[in-house]
Amino acid sequence: MATLRETFDRLIDEGKLQHDPAQEAVLPEFDRIREALLTPVKKGLFRKPPEPPKGLYLWGGVGRGKSMLMDLFVEHMQDVPTRRVHFHAFMQEIHTAMHEARKRGVDDAIAPVAADVVDKVRLLAFDEMQITDITDAMIVGRLFEALFAGGVTIVTTSNRLPDALYKDGLNRDLFLPFIELIKARMVVHELTSPTDYRQDRLAGSPSYFTPINSDTRAEMNAIWSDLTGGKAEPLTLQVKGREVVIPRFHNAMARARFHDLCGQPLGAADYLALADAVRLLMLDDIPQMGRSNFNEAKRFVTLIDALYEARVRLICSAAAKPEMLYLEGEGTFEFERTASRLQEMQAEGWGDLPAS
Ligand SMILES: Nc1ncnc2c1ncn2[C@@H]1O[C@H](COP(=O)(O)OP(=O)(O)O)[C@@H](O)[C@H]1O
Ligand SMILES: [Mg+2]
Known part of the structure; x- marks a missing residue:
C-alpha cells in the first residue's frame, strides 16, 4: 500500500x-x-516488545x-x-x-x-x-x-x-x-500553511438560505457533503449528567434541524457544550415563530448567543429573513439582538479565528 x-x-x-x-x-x-x-x-518469550x-x-x-x-x-x-x-x-x-x-x-x-x-x-x-x-x-x-x-x-x-x-x-x-x-x-x-482552506471553500457562498424549499435544501446538502465528504456520525455531549445527541457530526462540524435543538427542552448549558465542540454548525429549517412558540424562540436566542460568543460559523436555512423570524410574542425585543447577530454572522470572514 x-x-x-x-x-x-x-x-x-x-x-x-x-x-x-x-x-x-x-x-x-x-x-x-x-x-x-x-x-x-517479532514474538518471542524473552523478547521485549519494541518501543x-x-x-x-x-x-x-x-x-x-x-x-x-x-x-x-x-x-x-x-x-x-x-x-x-x-x-x-x-x-x-x-x-x-x-x-x-x-x-x-x-x-x-x-x-x-x-x-x-x-x-x-x-x-x-x-x-x-x-x-x-x-x-x-x-x-x-x-x-x-x-x-x-x-x-x-x-x-x-x-x-x-x-x-x-x-x-x-x-x-x-x-x-x-x-x-x-x-x-x-x-x-x-x-502546520504553518498560510491558507485557510475551509474559509476558501466557503468564500462567497451564502450562509443564510431562505425560504425553505427544495432548492435551498439542495444547497444546504451540497455544502454539507462538500465539507464532510459524506462522512458524519452522531455526537453525544454529556451535559450535567444528561446526554444531548447532535445528529450529524464530522471534523468539528455539526448539522442539526431547528427542531432538534430548539424544539426540545434544552438550555444554555447544552448550547454552550455544543458551541464548545464545534467550529461550524449547519442548522436546517428555522421556522417563522409567533406567540404559540415563544419557547422555541427563546431557546433559539440562547443558541445563537452561545454560537456567537464562541464564534462558531453558522450556515442555516430559514423560513424568512432574520428580522422577520419572530415578530410577535414574548421576548420580541430581545430577538432583535438575535436577528442582528444572525446578520453579522453572515459576513465574509466571520468565525475565521487565528490560532489562539
Ligand atoms: N491542500 C489542500 N487542498 C485542498 N483542500 C484542502 C487542502 N487542505 C485542506 N483542505 C480542505 O480544507 C478544509 C479544511 O481542512 P481541515 O483539515 O478541516 O482543517 P483544520 O483541521 O486544520 O481546521 C477541508 O475541507 C479540507 O479537505
Ligand atoms: Mg480540524
Whole structure:
C-alpha cells in the first residue's frame, strides 16, 4: 500500500488537493509513525516488545488541513488497530467509564479504564485536542501516562501549542506535567500553511438560505457533503449528567434541524457544550415563530448567543429573513439582538479565528 507521501502526490495530480509545502512537510512524520507501526512485531518469550514510535502533536490555525492530514493518515494504517475520535467525545467516554468503574467500587478508576483502551488499540488519533474543563485537566496526565506505558501511540490535532493548553485554567500547576509528557512522547509540529482552506471553500457562498424549499435544501446538502465528504456520525455531549445527541457530526462540524435543538427542552448549558465542540454548525429549517412558540424562540436566542460568543460559523436555512423570524410574542425585543447577530454572522470572514 502507498505511503502518505505517494497518496498526497496522487491527490495533487488528480486535482483533489492543492500543492501546499507546509502540509507536505508533515508527511514524513506521519510516514515515520506508519512505518514503525506496520513493522511486524517479532514474538518471542524473552523478547521485549519494541518501543512504540513517538506520536505527533500537530497544531496550527483553523482550516489549515490538520484534520484532513490526520484522516489521510488513519486511512493508511491498514490492519493496525486504530481509533480516530474527536478528543471531546473520547474524554466524555472516559468520564463515563470511570464513573461506572467507581460504581463497581474501584477506587483508582483511571487504571482499568486506560487498560481497556490499551487492549483495543495501538494507535489513537484525536482530532481537536483542547482542554478547557478542570475535570479533564486533572486526569489527562495519568490517563496518557497509562496509555503510553501500554504501548499506545497518540497523534492529535490542536489549535494551540502544548504550552498554551488549559491556559489560565484552575490549578494549572497540576496540569503542567501533562504538557511535559506530550513533549516527551510526541513530536510537536506546527502546520504553518498560510491558507485557510475551509474559509476558501466557503468564500462567497451564502450562509443564510431562505425560504425553505427544495432548492435551498439542495444547497444546504451540497455544502454539507462538500465539507464532510459524506462522512458524519452522531455526537453525544454529556451535559450535567444528561446526554444531548447532535445528529450529524464530522471534523468539528455539526448539522442539526431547528427542531432538534430548539424544539426540545434544552438550555444554555447544552448550547454552550455544543458551541464548545464545534467550529461550524449547519442548522436546517428555522421556522417563522409567533406567540404559540415563544419557547422555541427563546431557546433559539440562547443558541445563537452561545454560537456567537464562541464564534462558531453558522450556515442555516430559514423560513424568512432574520428580522422577520419572530415578530410577535414574548421576548420580541430581545430577538432583535438575535436577528442582528444572525446578520453579522453572515459576513465574509466571520468565525475565521487565528490560532489562539
Ligand atoms: N491542500 C489542500 N487542498 C485542498 N483542500 C484542502 C487542502 N487542505 C485542506 N483542505 C480542505 O480544507 C478544509 C479544511 O481542512 P481541515 O483539515 O478541516 O482543517 P483544520 O483541521 O486544520 O481546521 C477541508 O475541507 C479540507 O479537505
Ligand atoms: Mg480540524
